[in-house]
Amino acid sequence: MSYVLKARGISRKVKDFQILNDVSFELKRGEIVGLIGPNGAGKTSIMKVLVGLTKNYTGELDMSAIKDIGSMIETPSFYSYNTGYENLMYFAKLNGVGSKRVEELLELLGLTEAANKKVKAYSLGMRQRLGIAQALLKDPDVLVLDEPTNGLDPEGIYEVREYIRKIASENNITVLISSHLLGELEKMCDRAIIINKGKIIQTMDFNNDLKKKQITVVIESLDPEATVEILSKNKYDVISSDNNEVRVKIGNKEKTDVAKLLAANNVIITGMYEACETLEDTFLELIKNQ
Numbered sequence: 001m002s003y004v005l006k007a008r009g010i011s012r013k014v015k016d017f018q019i020l021n022d023v024s025f026e027l028k029r030g031e032i033v034g035l036i037g038p039n040g041a042g043k044t045s046i047m048k049v050l051v052g053l054t055k056n057y058t059g060e061l062d063m064s065a066i067k068d069i070g071s072m073i074e075t076p077s078f079y080s081y082n083t084g085y086e087n088l089m090y091f092a093k094l095n096g097v098g099s100k101r102v103e104e105l106l107e108l109l110g111l112t113e114a115a116n117k118k119v120k121a122y123s124l125g126m127r128q129r130l131g132i133a134q135a136l137l138k139d140p141d142v143l144v145l146d147e148p149t150n151g152l153d154p155e156g157i158y159e160v161r162e163y164i165r166k167i168a169s170e171n172n173i174t175v176l177i178s179s180h181l182l183g184e185l186e187k188m189c190d191r192a193i194i195i196n197k198g199k200i201i202q203t204m205d206f207n208n209d210l211k212k213k214q215i216t217v218v219i220e221s222l223d224p225e226a227t228v229e230i231l232s233k234n235k236y237d238v239i240s241s242d243n244n245e246v247r248v249k250i251g252n253k254e255k256t257d258v259a260k261l262l263a264a265n266n267v268i269i270t271g272m273y274e275a276c277e278t279l280e281d282t283f284l285e286l287i288k289n290q
Contacts, residue, residue: 004029004066004141004174010049010059019045020057021198027142027174032164034185035178036283037195043178046195047073047144050176070140072148076131080120084111084130087119088137097137105133108170109163125156129163136167143167145177149184157181161188186279196287204282217255219246220271221262230265231258247275
């Protein structure tokens with residue numbers, strides 16, 4: 001998989017405030033990458049640098065492999081008394097694009113049936129999809145989306161998520177997307193870039209890193225105190241002990257070893273299962289330690 005965009009040491013300072021601080025990352029062709037961080041972390045600032053809305057920065061941005069980049073940075077604005085088709089045609093003419101491309105995008109984003117309805121009758125999810133269609137008019141290599149599911153109901157979130165995945169897979173478009181809904185990004189993205197206070201603090205590869213990382217296992221036993229003592233003595237990372245449950249962080253393939261260790265020390269295990277650790281858990285832990 002080839003890289004389409006490389007950012008090296010991107011920094012931006014306004015007066016005495018460091019908005020971006022030595023930000024470096026790469027985007028591969030056809031992947032979906034989530035940009036995650038609290039409010040004010042620098043997510044939108046990075047996106048504005050990439051799409052050319054911000055010129056005042058230092059560092060290197062290699063976009064030589066990109067012929068065009070599409071974006072939806074703010075909530076898309078349309079002429080509400082015109083139809084979806086008329087709105088897209090207006091922007092298509094501004095970009096030198098014909099009606100065939102408009103029709104292709106309406107179909108791609110599931111808006112063909114609503115094409116001749118006035119935009120004022122569109123749901124928020126349909127408006128967001130129309131905004132994505134607008135960003136795709138010039139057939140870009142990279143699509144930058146800032147909070148595209150913001151304010152949507154669960155049905156709208158699902159439909160936007162599925163269309164973004166469809167765009168990336170069927171058209172081999174690289175998507176950089178920010179969202180506060182970390183669970184949605186985890187379902188949608190190949191990787192996540194976590195940013196805080198203008199700096200990248202971690203990059204996660206959902207296809208590889210999460211398989212290799214340590215897991216949290218919940219052990220239910222008749223003697224939780226002995227369980228904690230034995231695990232701690234053998235240098236396992238015990239996280240918590242509550243009633244008859246002990247939580248311990250171990251390697252992905254160490255569950256059998258832990259079970260054998262406790263059995264050898266006459267600890268009766270009544271249950272043992274892997275806790276569900278999400279992207280949100282990882283994000284909160286990283287931010288807490290900043």
